Amino acid sequence: xxxxxxxxxxxxxxxxxxxxxxxxxxxxxxxxxxxxxxxxxxxxxxxxxxxxxxxxxxxxxxxxxxxxxxxxxxxxxxxxxxxxxxxxxxxxxxxxxxxxxxxxxxxxxxxxxxxxxxxxxxxxxxxxxxxxxxxxxxxxxxxxxxxxxxxxxxxxxxxxxxxxxxxxxxxxxxxxxxxxxxxxxxxxxxxxx
Amino acid sequence: xxxxxxxxxxxxxxxxxxxxxxxxxxxxxxxxxxxxxxxxxxxxxxxxxxxxxxxxxxxxxxxxxxxxxxxxxxxxxxxxxxxxxxxxxxxxxxxxxxxxxxxxxxxxxxxxxxxxxxxxxxxxxxxxxxxxxxxxxxxxxxxxxxxxxxxxxxxxxxxxxxxxxxxxxxxxxxxxxxxxxxxxxxxxxxxxxxx
Numbered sequence: 136x137x138x139x140x141x142x143x144x145x146x147x148x149x150x151x152x153x154x155x156x157x158x159x160x161x162x163x164x165x166x167x168x169x170x171x172x173x174x175x176x177x178x179x180x181x182x183x184x185x186x187x188x189x190x191x192x193x194x195x196x197x198x199x200x201x202x203x204x205x206x207x208x209x210x211x212x213x214x215x216x217x218x219x220x221x222x223x224x225x226x227x228x229x230x231x232x233x234x235x236x237x238x239x240x241x242x243x244x245x246x247x248x249x250x251x252x253x254x255x256x257x258x259x260x261x262x263x264x265x266x267x268x269x270x271x272x273x274x275x276x277x278x279x280x281x282x283x284x285x286x287x288x289x290x291x292x293x294x295x296x297x298x299x300x301x302x303x304x305x306x307x308x309x310x311x312x313x314x315x316x317x318x319x320x321x322x323x324x325x326x327x328x
Numbered sequence: 329x330x331x332x333x334x335x336x337x338x339x340x341x342x343x344x345x346x347x348x349x350x351x352x353x354x355x356x357x358x359x360x361x362x363x364x365x366x367x368x369x370x371x372x373x374x375x376x377x378x379x380x381x382x383x384x385x386x387x388x389x390x391x392x393x394x395x396x397x398x399x400x401x402x403x404x405x406x407x408x409x410x411x412x413x414x415x416x417x418x419x420x421x422x423x424x425x426x427x428x429x430x431x432x433x434x435x436x437x438x439x440x441x442x443x444x445x446x447x448x449x450x451x452x453x454x455x456x457x458x459x460x461x462x463x464x465x466x467x468x469x470x471x472x473x474x475x476x477x478x479x480x481x482x483x484x485x486x487x488x489x490x491x492x493x494x495x496x497x498x499x500x501x502x503x504x505x506x507x508x509x510x511x512x513x514x515x516x517x518x519x520x521x522x523x
Contacts (some may be wrong), residue, residue: 147399155399159392168384177385184387188395192402259381266378281378286343302336312374 140203144195155195159188162207169208169282173215173275175267183218187211205289208279212293219271261315266308273308276301329357334364338371420482 136143136157143161146154166187171180187210200206266277272294279285279293291301329337337354340346346354358364 152396152400156396159395163386163392164384167387168382171384172382177388181387181391185391185394189398192395192398259377262374262378263381263383266382277378278382280343281375282382282384286345287340288345299336302339305339306335309371309374312378313370315374 144198144203147195155192158203162204165204165283166207166211169278170211170215172266172278172282173212174218179218183211183214186214190214202285202289204283205285205293208283208285208289209293212275212279216271258315262312265312265315269308269311273304273311276304277308280305329353331357331361331364331367334358334361335367338364338368342371342375424482 136146136153138146138154138157140158140161143154143158147158167180167184170183170187171177174180174183187207190210191207194210198206266274269277275294276290279290280287285293287298287301287305291298294301334354334357337346337350338358341351341354358368
């Protein structure tokens with residue numbers, strides 16, 4: 136079914152179930168990728184993906200947002216954070232990881248299984264591991280930017296922080312990932328404009 | 329612009345959140361700064377590599393089937409839904425007030441402004457064929473009582489008040505041909521006056 140997100144939302148409100156199915160299909164990979172990398176496992180990602188859409192169905196009557204994708208990611212993010220908190224109630228998401236261990240390292244990850252998108256290169260695998268090891272707030276920002284393609288304004292809104300804070304978190308995340316591309320990166324920085 | 333600012337602004341530039349003026353300043357800085365030029369390339373490279381490398385995939389078909397079933401079970405509608413009964417009652421009251429106001433302004437033979445009960449009666453006529461007999465042929469001396477009775481009915485209809493069987497102070501006057509209808513008799517029918 137064709138149409139903008141807004142049109143599909145309106146059609147679903149008007150009783151066309153196919154319109155919601157079209158929205159699910161449109162955002163399936165982006166949303167699942169975001170959730171999967173937030174929680175680190177396919178089973179949890181399935182649950183959270185499902186709960187996200189159930190909430191969308193419940194709340195869509197009052198939908199007034201400009202960006203459907205941003206709304207979707209905000210809902211998914213809140214469910215994922217709740218899930219992570221419940222899983223490890225003693226961990227503070229605001230605190231920096233102890234003794235060099237990130238939250239993602241403390242929480243056991245799961246094998247992505249047969250649904251892994253690509254056979255990543257060594258660098259790619261290193262990046263994936265490094266992203267999984269980022270502190271949760273930085274990982275959220277990075278994933279919302281890279282997987283969900285949200286603007287920093289939307290990311291800041293989802294996290295309930297200022298744009299400057301969201302930008303700073305992205306900068307921290309990039310600083311941690313940069314050494315993984317050290318060779319290529321050094322080549323780039325030593326080259327003149 | 330210094331290199332620290334440039335790094336933040338190059339992130340905003342990638343998402344299209346930088347003003348034209350700032351973008352020009354950024355480009356001018358990057359064209360003169362090898363470090364920032366390389367940094368921007370590095371950011372783009374990390375993002376591209378991560379997009380390619382991060383595990384992902386798609387939800388299981390069973391999940392998609394459950395979402396589809398839920399969507400079909402709960403077709404959304406554009407009608408406002410309220411979590412709190414009070415909000416719903418307020419919305420109904422506002423809608424009634426709007427209707428009454430609109431009728432009052434537009435009706436060709438509108439009643440004199442000192443007779444608000446006529447507005448309410450006309451409103452009931454608009455939404456229902458059944459008008460409580462107690463509202464017919466009335467002088468204005470019992471207007472306040474009637475309005476109180478109507479307000480009570482609205483609250484009962486919205487589930488915000490229990491049905492009350494308190495007799496009014498005196499029976500409402502009526503014509504000789506009818507049995508003496510009272511506000512109590514009307515309410516005791518149990519029928520919704522708007523249905």
